[in-house]
Amino acid sequence: MKDYDVLVIGAGTAGLNAYRQAKAQGKTAALIDGGPLGTTCARVGCMPSKLLISAANANHAVKKARMFGIETADPVVNDEAVLKRVRFERDRFVGFVMEGIDNIPEEHLIREYAEFIDDHTVQLSGGRKLSAKTFVLAVGSRPRHVPILDGAEDLVLSSDHIFEIEKIPERVAVFGPGVIGLELGQALSRLGADVRLFGRSGSIGGIRDPEIRDYATKAFAEEFYTDTKATIHSVRKEGGKAIINYDHKEKGRIEESFDFILTASGRVSNTDRLKLENTSIVLSHRKVPAYSNSTMQCGDSHFFIAGDANDEIPLLHEASDEGKIAGKNAATFPKVDPGHRRTQLGIVFSDPEIASIGQSYESFDELVIGRVSFEGQGRSRVMGKNKGLMHLYAEKGDRRLRGAQIFGPSAEHLGHLIAWTVQQGLTVDQILEMPFYHPVIEEGLRTALQDLQKELDQV
Amino acid sequence: MKDYDVLVIGAGTAGLNAYRQAKAQGKTAALIDGGPLGTTCARVGCMPSKLLISAANANHAVKKARMFGIETADPVVNDEAVLKRVRFERDRFVGFVMEGIDNIPEEHLIREYAEFIDDHTVQLSGGRKLSAKTFVLAVGSRPRHVPILDGAEDLVLSSDHIFEIEKIPERVAVFGPGVIGLELGQALSRLGADVRLFGRSGSIGGIRDPEIRDYATKAFAEEFYTDTKATIHSVRKEGGKAIINYDHKEKGRIEESFDFILTASGRVSNTDRLKLENTSIVLSHRKVPAYSNSTMQCGDSHFFIAGDANDEIPLLHEASDEGKIAGKNAATFPKVDPGHRRTQLGIVFSDPEIASIGQSYESFDELVIGRVSFEGQGRSRVMGKNKGLMHLYAEKGDRRLRGAQIFGPSAEHLGHLIAWTVQQGLTVDQILEMPFYHPVIEEGLRTALQDLQKELDQV
Numbered sequence: 076m077k078d079y080d081v082l083v084i085g086a087g088t089a090g091l092n093a094y095r096q097a098k099a100q101g102k103t104a105a106l107i108d109g110g111p112l113g114t115t116c117a118r119v120g121c122m123p124s125k126l127l128i129s130a131a132n133a134n135h136a137v138k139k140a141r142m143f144g145i146e147t148a149d150p151v152v153n154d155e156a157v158l159k160r161v162r163f164e165r166d167r168f169v170g171f172v173m174e175g176i177d178n179i180p181e182e183h184l185i186r187e188y189a190e191f192i193d194d195h196t197v198q199l200s201g202g203r204k205l206s207a208k209t210f211v212l213a214v215g216s217r218p219r220h221v222p223i224l225d226g227a228e229d230l231v232l233s234s235d236h237i238f239e240i241e242k243i244p245e246r247v248a249v250f251g252p253g254v255i256g257l258e259l260g261q262a263l264s265r266l267g268a269d270v271r272l273f274g275r276s277g278s279i280g281g282i283r284d285p286e287i288r289d290y291a292t293k294a295f296a297e298e299f300y301t302d303t304k305a306t307i308h309s310v311r312k313e314g315g316k317a318i319i320n321y322d323h324k325e326k327g328r329i330e331e332s333f334d335f336i337l338t339a340s341g342r343v344s345n346t347d348r349l350k351l352e353n354t355s356i357v358l359s360h361r362k363v364p365a366y367s368n369s370t371m372q373c374g375d376s377h378f379f380i381a382g383d384a385n386d387e388i389p390l391l392h393e394a395s396d397e398g399k400i401a402g403k404n405a406a407t408f409p410k411v412d413p414g415h416r417r418t419q420l421g422i423v424f425s426d427p428e429i430a431s432i433g434q435s436y437e438s439f440d441e442l443v444i445g446r447v448s449f450e451g452q453g454r455s456r457v458m459g460k461n462k463g464l465m466h467l468y469a470e471k472g473d474r475r476l477r478g479a480q481i482f483g484p485s486a487e488h489l490g491h492l493i494a495w496t497v498q499q500g501l502t503v504d505q506i507l508e509m510p511f512y513h514p515v516i517e518e519g520l521r522t523a524l525q526d527l528q529k530e531l532d533q534v
Numbered sequence: 535m536k537d538y539d540v541l542v543i544g545a546g547t548a549g550l551n552a553y554r555q556a557k558a559q560g561k562t563a564a565l566i567d568g569g570p571l572g573t574t575c576a577r578v579g580c581m582p583s584k585l586l587i588s589a590a591n592a593n594h595a596v597k598k599a600r601m602f603g604i605e606t607a608d609p610v611v612n613d614e615a616v617l618k619r620v621r622f623e624r625d626r627f628v629g630f631v632m633e634g635i636d637n638i639p640e641e642h643l644i645r646e647y648a649e650f651i652d653d654h655t656v657q658l659s660g661g662r663k664l665s666a667k668t669f670v671l672a673v674g675s676r677p678r679h680v681p682i683l684d685g686a687e688d689l690v691l692s693s694d695h696i697f698e699i700e701k702i703p704e705r706v707a708v709f710g711p712g713v714i715g716l717e718l719g720q721a722l723s724r725l726g727a728d729v730r731l732f733g734r735s736g737s738i739g740g741i742r743d744p745e746i747r748d749y750a751t752k753a754f755a756e757e758f759y760t761d762t763k764a765t766i767h768s769v770r771k772e773g774g775k776a777i778i779n780y781d782h783k784e785k786g787r788i789e790e791s792f793d794f795i796l797t798a799s800g801r802v803s804n805t806d807r808l809k810l811e812n813t814s815i816v817l818s819h820r821k822v823p824a825y826s827n828s829t830m831q832c833g834d835s836h837f838f839i840a841g842d843a844n845d846e847i848p849l850l851h852e853a854s855d856e857g858k859i860a861g862k863n864a865a866t867f868p869k870v871d872p873g874h875r876r877t878q879l880g881i882v883f884s885d886p887e888i889a890s891i892g893q894s895y896e897s898f899d900e901l902v903i904g905r906v907s908f909e910g911q912g913r914s915r916v917m918g919k920n921k922g923l924m925h926l927y928a929e930k931g932d933r934r935l936r937g938a939q940i941f942g943p944s945a946e947h948l949g950h951l952i953a954w955t956v957q958q959g960l961t962v963d964q965i966l967e968m969p970f971y972h973p974v975i976e977e978g979l980r981t982a983l984q985d986l987q988k989e990l991d992q993v
Contacts, residue, residue: 122973125916129916130603133595133598133601136592136595136599137596137599137604137606139592140595140596143589143593143619144611145596145610145616146610146612146615147607147610148607150599150604150606151604151605151606152605153604155603156602157602157604159603160601160602160603168912392969392970392971392972417967418968418969453627456623457581457585457588457623459588487974488944488951492951492954494969495951495954495955495969496954498968499958508957509877509950509954509957510876510950512946512949513849513850514581515946
């Protein structure tokens with residue numbers, strides 16, 4: 076006799092959904108979480124970053140008003156007020172999450188850490204042992220440790236701590252031009268910080284399409300120092316500052332000092348803290364449990380994994396779906412059903428925004444591309460947002476729209492529109508039968524669709 | 535032997551498309567237009583209004599920056615610079631339209647007005663007569679004449695002339711809270727004008743849903759004086775000002791003076807200038823030719839009508855479709871085919887925006903509504919745009935989404951997303967299988983869909 080039918084480890088977005096699904100199936104279940112409650116998204120992810128971005132874009136909008144004939148004095152960033160709103164609104168969102176958590180009976184929310192001692196038993200940090208028929212691993216992820224930054228000690232902040240700063244830094248270095256580094260780096264820059272954004276592999280914002288990646292890299296570099304293939308020689312702490320010795324793109328090897336360093340070089344799964352070696356779980360080459368993306372089951376075992384813990388792209392809406400699928404299947408195990416997965420949609424809330432939809436650039440056999448530039452797009456120009464590119468993807472010989480990459484205005488909205496048509500398997504011809512109002516940015520999508528149509532007619 | 539196969543009267547959006555389609559069918563065709571070229575949309579409609587709105591919203595954004603912690607001095611509206619950009623960019627858009635017109639052989643673009651003398655012959659204003667096998671009436675519309683405003687003479691401006699003003703007025707009265715009056719009234723208000731917006735029927739921005747109409751009316755009234763059921767006693771000109779004697783909502787009957795009056799009480803078809811009484815065309819009760827919305831044919835005659843001339847909602851994307859259908863059918867007459875029509879989509883670029891999609895509120899037998907308020911919607915709140923309502927419509931016993939009314943942030947984008955699903959006949963359940971990113975305004979749509987799902991489950 077086990078203590079529970081289902082034990083869910085991790086009370087974030089995925090874990091909460093898994094727990095609720097298991098309960099909905101009439102099973103006994105509990106959540107185990109020794110860390111801060113309130114979800115990564117609400118506490119240190121989506122919400123506070125969007126709040127900081129809103130303040131940054133407000134400052135940017137004031138500076139930009141002159142292009143419309145609106146004269147303003149230079150705006151003053153009131154650090155205290157900016158950060159106060161970010162934290163106040165964030166706490167409000169966390170509060171909503173906590174309200175949901177408060178509905179969970181106290182005995183079902185175990186505020187301890189867990190480690191496996193065998194395939195059906197975990198030991199809690201307090202010493203107690205709990206057993207269950209099945210487990211959902213929803214332990215989330217943490218910012219990746221970057222060894223070269225160790226020299227700067229406490230001046231290295233991750234997104235876990237950036238929203239607690241007292242003031243906007245005068246100078247900040249950002250390591251990692253992925254989603255988080257790009258969003259926060261640009262926001263800090265637009266709030267007055269002198270930013271250096273460093274990458275290593277040449278990638279930026281998760282863009283896979285080389286033409287769009289190059290365009291975006293150039294666009295960001297016009298706004299703040301950006302080197303996506305940086306050479307960093309050393310990082311140390313001196314006189315309360317972080318000193319970075321690096322090869323500057325124009326000046327050659329230099330040393331510069333920074334108030335702090337934001338580290339954003341990806342995230343790693345927390346599954347390495349679960350002592351999975353005491354279980355029969357098979358790890359993938361990425362050192363996380365191998366699992367099925369449709370059932371969330373690890374092999375054919377009684378372990379299920381959901382959310383950022385699985386080391387796929389960390390997205391709230393995916394974590395939520397995965398939690399539901401994992402929780403339901405953990406409850407009905409050994410009966411396991413594939414859950415509904417949605418067309419891939421990734422968005423970076425930079426300005427311009429980045430969106431990645433459906434199949435990515437490198438996944439096609441014979442890629443056919445429909446193109447549009449936002450530089451001449453009517454409404455984008457009206458709003459002074461005429462910067463960016465959009466590429467639509469199809470496979471040669473098949474008129475269905477399969478994917479897209481956008482760097483441009485309203486990419487979050489275009490991204491939804493495109494993802495919904497991709498999920499339905501619509502052809503470019505069918506999509507062109509839909510209404511496009513005037514003057515809207517969606518007309519840029521129409522131009523790209525017409526271009527794709529022409530390309531498909533030729534090949 | 536007729537002079538032409540197809541004569542298209544009016545060289546605007548509809549007429550240009552009709553002409554090109556007729557030519558594409560291998561027919562002889564010509565355009566007749568004695569008025570200013572460049573399309574209503576580019577010259578005095580969509581484009582300059584969106585440009586004025588962009589400046590107005592830029593000014594508004596500066597004032598609003600404080601809520602994010604960005605401190606600014608009060609912005610100064612540089613009238614000259616604002617209006618210069620509006621006209622410069624407008625002229626650029628008109629230039630693109632003119633480039634397209636310049637490709638038309640000179641002898642096919644007849645710069646005169648036309649009146650019918652019989653079913654197959656028009657007399658041009660220069661005296662010449664031209665005959666054709668078929669005709670496309672694409673003569674557009676003009677602002678409706680409002681008799682009570684006659685007393686203010688030259689101080690009454692319509693959208694035809696508003697973009698030529700030298701400075702932003704200090705005080706302006708707007709007659710008609712439809713799309714144009716609302717967009718331009720709010721824009722002038724946000725550029726510093728003291729605005730009075732007067733309506734008569736209680737309607738605003740074309741909103742058919744009473745709950746949303748009331749909400750929107752209140753929201754606009756908080757920003758500038760709005761009375762959608764105004765009683766105007768008299769309008770006269772005195773000392774270079776327009777004097778309006780009216781019942782003020784709080785102050786009772788008063789007189790106020792205005793720099794000018796913007797008249798925006800709808801538009802009327804220019805077909806009354808064609809001497810259609812000399813033809814066999816049958817007029818509808820609205821005094822425009824009765825016609826088929828799918829073929830654009832007037833009765834079973836050799837006359838076709840397209841664009842604003844038909845007195846339906848004046849929308850560029852509809853005019854463009856109608857022109858193509860009319861031109862093609864005029865060319866192939868007596869063979870006439872129904873053309874592809876799109877799901878209705880109307881957008882007002884006010885702030886918040888208004889969108890009307892698909893079937894409207896009053897067209898249902900047993901209406902089921904799914905609701906969301908943007909006041910508590912996460913991302914809307916992050917951006918300080920948490921104002922508005924969205925209603926989704928279904929018919930009892932049928933889970934397909936049929937229509938929607940939105941007053942809220944990003945309604946132009948939500949409008950496309952919804953219109954595209956309505957056109958495909960998707961059910962609320964199918965739509966909920968699509969990806970919704972986080973945190974986005976589209977999550978508000980999800981909330982409304984879930985509410986609609988619940989309502990449909992109950993009835």
